[in-house]
Amino acid sequence: MSVVSAFDALMHRMIELIDGKLSAVQREKLAAAMPQIQWDFPDVNATLCLAASQTQLQVAEPLDEPLFLVRMNHITLEDAAFGRRSLGASFLAGRIHVRGLNPLRLREFIMLVDPLLESYREASLECANSPSATVS
Amino acid sequence: MSAPTAHPRLFREKDADASLLHGKTIAVLGYGLLGRPLALNVRDTIGQGEPASTIIVGSDDDASSVQARDDGFPTDSLVAAAQQSDVALMLLPDEVQADRCPAIWAALRPGTAVVFASGYALAYGLVTPPKEVDIVLFAPRMGGDAIRKRFVDGRGYMAYLGVEQDFTGKARELVLAVAAVAGCLKFGALEMTAKQEVVLDLFVEQAFGPWLGAAMLSTFHVGVEAGLPALGLLMELYLSGEMSETFAQMADEGFLPSTLSHGFAASFGGMTRALSIDREQMSEQMRSILGEIDSGAFAEALQDEFRNGYPCRPFLNTVVGGDDDLISCTERDYRQMD
Numbered sequence: 001m002s003v004v005s006a007f008d009a010l011m012h013r014m015i016e017l018i019d020g021k022l023s024a025v026q027r028e029k030l031a032a033a034m035p036q037i038q039w040d041f042p043d044v045n046a047t048l049c050l051a052a053s054q055t056q057l058q059v060a061e062p063l064d065e066p067l068f069l070v071r072m073n074h075i076t077l078e079d080a081a082f083g084r085r086s087l088g089a090s091f092l093a094g095r096i097h098v099r100g101l102n103p104l105r106l107r108e109f110i111m112l113v114d115p116l117l118e119s120y121r122e123a124s125l126e127c128a129n130s131p132s133a134t135v136s
Numbered sequence: 137m138s139a140p141t142a143h144p145r146l147f148r149e150k151d152a153d154a155s156l157l158h159g160k161t162i163a164v165l166g167y168g169l170l171g172r173p174l175a176l177n178v179r180d181t182i183g184q185g186e187p188a189s190t191i192i193v194g195s196d197d198d199a200s201s202v203q204a205r206d207d208g209f210p211t212d213s214l215v216a217a218a219q220q221s222d223v224a225l226m227l228l229p230d231e232v233q234a235d236r237c238p239a240i241w242a243a244l245r246p247g248t249a250v251v252f253a254s255g256y257a258l259a260y261g262l263v264t265p266p267k268e269v270d271i272v273l274f275a276p277r278m279g280g281d282a283i284r285k286r287f288v289d290g291r292g293y294m295a296y297l298g299v300e301q302d303f304t305g306k307a308r309e310l311v312l313a314v315a316a317v318a319g320c321l322k323f324g325a326l327e328m329t330a331k332q333e334v335v336l337d338l339f340v341e342q343a344f345g346p347w348l349g350a351a352m353l354s355t356f357h358v359g360v361e362a363g364l365p366a367l368g369l370l371m372e373l374y375l376s377g378e379m380s381e382t383f384a385q386m387a388d389e390g391f392l393p394s395t396l397s398h399g400f401a402a403s404f405g406g407m408t409r410a411l412s413i414d415r416e417q418m419s420e421q422m423r424s425i426l427g428e429i430d431s432g433a434f435a436e437a438l439q440d441e442f443r444n445g446y447p448c449r450p451f452l453n454t455v456v457g458g459d460d461d462l463i464s465c466t467e468r469d470y471r472q473m474d
Binding site for chain 2: 085086087088089091092093094102103104106107110
């Protein structure tokens with residue numbers, strides 16, 4: 001499996017797992033506030049676009065001008081998911097940039113944080129070839 | 137060149153008659169960050185003498201009531217304190233007021249003056265006061281500790297004040313008296329409406345504050361990455377007090393003159409770097425923030441946060457309350473140095 005496809009597989013699985021952790025009400029709120037959230041992972045040169053509808057979360061085609069964009073290195077996500085460095089510390093250090101976030105959408109964004117970290121952790125452990133070793 | 141709009145009126149001590157409050161019962165509704173210093177200031181000014189005023193603290197929060205009693209104030213519930221008052225200082229948190237005010241309104245006697253320390257609930261229509269009371273604004277522009285310290289030092293502090301509803305016909309005199317006994321007018325107070333006050337406050341808090349904070353964080357981390365000493369960076373940014381002195385100098389001498397007084401190298405480097413910052417992008421973001429504040433969209437989000445039990449608070453506390461970041465570690469090391 002190539003480096004990029006290993007990363008894609010991990011992210012797809014992570015999205016599936018997040019979807020399973022959100023209630024119907026949470027999914028509905030997310031779809032209303034942030035129907036698409038895009039992640040840029042510069043260290044692995046990858047982009048992930050998450051589309052939220054009332055029924056499910058799924059991977060979508062990346063947008064040229066996403067309204068809601070999170071830019072962070074893959075290693076920052078992995079460090080947070082495995083408790084090596086908190087998201088707060090990474091944010092303060094300028095390792096996480098969130099475009100489009102404002103107080104009107106904060107609740108929906110926060111709602112996604114714990115499921116995201118848990119799902120990343122679970123997906124990583126599931127993958128035979130851990131991306132922490134191969135995607136860097 | 138003159139300013140594009142007329143300046144609000146600036147009130148000083150000579151404009152106020154503090155004796156209007158002598159012998160009155162003043163209820164301080166809420167004994168938190170702002171309530172405590174204001175209560176102490178008012179008591180120190182008119183709590184003694186002849187005729188002394190009575191200052192009573194109204195709070196439904198056990199810890200605040202204990203603190204108020206420890207400070208020597210009589211305490212009662214919010215509603216009971218409001219019932220006894222000639223003047224009620226509304227010092228509950230912004231987002232809580234809509235919930236608590238209806239019971240307070242029902243307890244007030246006609247002619248009571250209610251003094252809001254923030255225009256938020258009034259400006260966004262979250263409270264509907266009864267017609268038979270005065271509704272005024274006295275909004276200090278500093279944190280509680282600074283308000284108390286400046287009062288004790290005899291310096292005064294900045295506030296905004298205004299009249300939103302004048303039932304007695306003496307609302308302006310009343311709010312000026314409150315500003316005087318709270319120790320503000322030694323510095324001065326600008327006249328504002330509740331809407332102006334809250335939009336100004338939230339706008340600077342949400343537009344300027346984040347840029348300042350982000351600039352400090354980036355300066356620190358870029359410097360550390362390049363091998364500059366972390367402690368030295370924090371000293372330059374705020375630990376030494378140099379930055380505080382710079383802001384004080386701006387207040388004393390003016391924004392531009394204070395810049396020039398840092399020497400040629402500072403203006404040669406600083407001003408040329410400032411020219412390369414994308415101010416249009418910055419301004420665009422600020423206009424968007426201002427729009428959300430002015431329209432009430434931000435207030436709606438804050439009220440929603442309150443109604444749902446502050447779901448964002450743990451996350452925000454995690455971000456700003458952590459201690460594993462390099463700045464916190466450096467500060468800790470510094471405070472342990474001999």
